[in-house]
Amino acid sequence: MSECTIVIGAGVAGMAAASKLKEAGKKVVVVEASDHAGGRMVRLTRNGDFVEAGAQGIHTNYTETLKLVEKYGLTKDIIHQSNDQTCFLSRTGEKLFPAGHMGIFKMLGLRGSLDLGRFLTRHMLMMKDFSLFETHRDIPEYDDISVADALKWAGPAFRDFVLLPGAHAMVGTDLNHTNLYHFLNLMKLVLTTKVMTLRNGLASLPEAIASTLDVRYSSPVRTLLIDGQKITGVELESGERIHGSHVVIACPIGAAAKIIPDHLAPTKDFLSSFPNVPLSLVYFYLDQPLDTKAYCYFGHAYRRTTFNMALNHTVKTPHLVPSGKGIISAWPCYPDSAVIDRLTDTEVKDKALRDMEIFFPGIAGMVEHAYVQRHRWGLSRMEPRIHAKILAFKQQAERLPGVLFANSDYDGVHMESGVRAGLRAAAKVMSTS
Ligand SMILES: Cc1cc2nc3c(=O)[nH]c(=O)nc-3n(C[C@H](O)[C@H](O)[C@H](O)COP(=O)(O)OP(=O)(O)OC[C@H]3O[C@@H](n4cnc5c(N)ncnc54)[C@H](O)[C@@H]3O)c2cc1C
Structure with missing residues (x-):
């Protein structure tokens, strides 16, 4: 043989x-x-601008990936992302741009800040040890329970401004459809590392x-x-x-x-x-720059809708967008993402555009081009x-x-x-x- x-x-x-x-x-x-x-790992190209339309970043603890980056001569292409400013919709639909830790505490209020402290102490500092990159042990206390059930003590501010956006951005689901194990894995990754990209895309x-x-x-x-x-x-x-x-x-x-x-x-x-999370992402190419420093938008405190997260690629990866024009991607999460997966591109674009309007008023009048990137498998659930x-x-x-x-x-x-x-x-x- x-x-x-x-x-x-x-x-x-x-x-x-x-x-x-x-x-x-x-x-x-x-x-x-x-x-x-x-x-x-997908790079979309249009008129000299590029966007990441699959994996978004390499974390600083991706040791084996970084060895490959070095081995294939790409270390010079590493660009650290700042990802400083996030925007959250308040319960009344106002846009909040919390600055630093104090800004987060102010947005969460007293109860939300105490909940955050409880979560960090109980689930990050005292977290049971497991590999972030390999399923190598079972911890029934983490595996057998959904995030919703495990953290049902959470008050509304902590749930709306931290848990729901966190689950949406990192595991692609709401709190009912992922286990605590996976959520803690991603939370630890995000809280203990920084994110990098490559000059010509991942x-x-x-x-x-x-x-x-x-x-x-x-x-x-x-x-x-x-x-x-x-x-x-x-x-x-x-x-x-x-x-x-x-x-x-x-x-x-x-x-x-x-x-x-x-x-x-x-x-x-x-x-x-x-089980999996199919992801249909919609990329909106705008005919003008957007006046904002926020790279990411979350609407969970204000509304329950399909595309409740948006990335502003012009701020997130400016090295890939030489035109400086706004490029926004709209992200659904499970279970809505499974419904969206069955719609036509036109239906998906229309829905995403309506959901983006509250983040970016008037966006419909700025769209030069829209594209639906389908990840039929997306992420495992x-x-x-x-x-x-x-x-x-x-x-x-x-x-x-x-x-x-x-x-x-x-x-x-x-x-x-x-x-x-x-x-x-x-x-x-x-x-x-
Ligand atoms: C929208 C999105 C955002 C993400 N963001 C991040 C992130 O920020 N950070 C991160 O670490 N990870 C992220 N991920 C996850 C990351 O992209 C994946 O973990 C990683 O790219 C998977 O690599 P893979 O080689 O295992 O699979 P894939 O990248 O899926 O590659 C599998 C290959 O197999 C091919 N193939 C399929 N069927 C066949 C067949 N029958 N015969 C031959 N070939 C076949 C496919 O065409 C594909 O090229 C994200 C994923 C998605 C979808």
């Missing part, structure tokens, strides 16, 4: 795996469904790695090939078969579920039933009791001969999770060949 390793997917996880294998002198071929590398990392590898684009995998119990290669949608000693599956869980043969029932069942299931799956998946999973989706959802999963998969290939 060929000693080649086949990596499915040219996202950052697949690139990390393939890069490590190539470095070790192994033969590796990457098969990618689309015509480009990057997966959920996709420049997987693109740089891909340029050194044998990547076959527009080659979606239909299924895995099996001989007895062992995975021996892949069959592409075109019917072509590629044989190899190992297959590394580095595509989103939903895509992985489709290529697993039916008779690998426990694996397929787990992947097919994994860590519902209560999912960590225990992930751990059981991992144990069982490790026993499948010839196949490795390099997946960010059940290991914390961050791009660093994908990189580390890719590196672990490569290490296993090397230890078994």
Whole structure:
């Protein structure tokens, strides 16, 4: 049998795996469904302006990602984001721009500030230890409960100005549809690190790695090939078969579920039933600059609507927007995001534009162009009791001969999770060949 390793997917996880294998002198071929590398690291380009339309930032504790950034000569391209000013709608719809810690305390009021202190003490300072980038242990106290149930002591100000915006921005859901485990993971990440981007967009990392590898684009995998119990290669949608000693599956869980043969029932069942957050983001390109220093807008204290978060890319990543004109993206969250996913682009744009009006009065008259970026998988949704299931799956998946999973989706959802999963998969290939 060929000693080649086949990596499915040219996202950052697949690139990390393939890069490590190539470095070790192994033969590796990457098969990618689309015509480009990057997966959920997406750069949109229009008239010389760029925006991040997938992953938004590299955190300072993404150690393995940063090693790749260095290895592929991109350290000079790192740009630290300031992300200083956020805007919140008050309960009456007034725009609040809290400045620094004092501004936050003033916005939260006495009860909200006390709730914040309680949360930070109980859940950050005294947090049980777990990896942010790998699901490696079950903590039932965190896993078995939704954020809504775990933090039901929270008063309205803390819930509306911290918990709801936090869940929306970081885990893509409301408080009922994510477990405490995942929420604490993301909160810790945001509160203890800073965010960076790359001069030419985050996709420049997987693109740089891909340029050194044998990547076959527009080659979606239909299924895995099996001989007895062992995975021996892949069959592409075109019917072509590629044989190899190992297959590394580095595509989103939903895509992985489709290529697993039916008779690998426990694996397929787990992947097919994994909950996710589809994300349809709407990018509005404006014909003029916007007079604001806020990079992010939240409306949760004022209203309950679908697109309740907006990013102002001209402030967030000015190095990517040389025109200086406003570029706004509108973000839905689960469960609304699942409803939006079924609408047409026109319907999604109309809804998003209406929801943006309160943040940016008159925006409808400034829009030059609008684009809907669909992430059909988006983010995985860590519902209560999912960590225990992930751990059981991992144990069982490790026993499948010839196949490795390099997946960010059940290991914390961050791009660093994908990189580390890719590196672990490569290490296993090397230890078994
Ligand atoms: C809107 C959004 C914002 C995010 N923001 C952040 C952030 O700020 N920070 C952060 O750390 N993470 C963020 N993430 C998560 C981050 O983008 C992902 O963790 C990471 O990019 C996943 O990398 P991956 O390689 O595991 O998967 P992907 O990037 O999804 O790559 C998988 C690849 O597999 C390919 N593929 C699929 N099916 C097949 C098939 N059958 N055959 C061959 N190829 C196939 C796909 O085309 C794709 O290129 C965000 C995600 C989204 C959607």
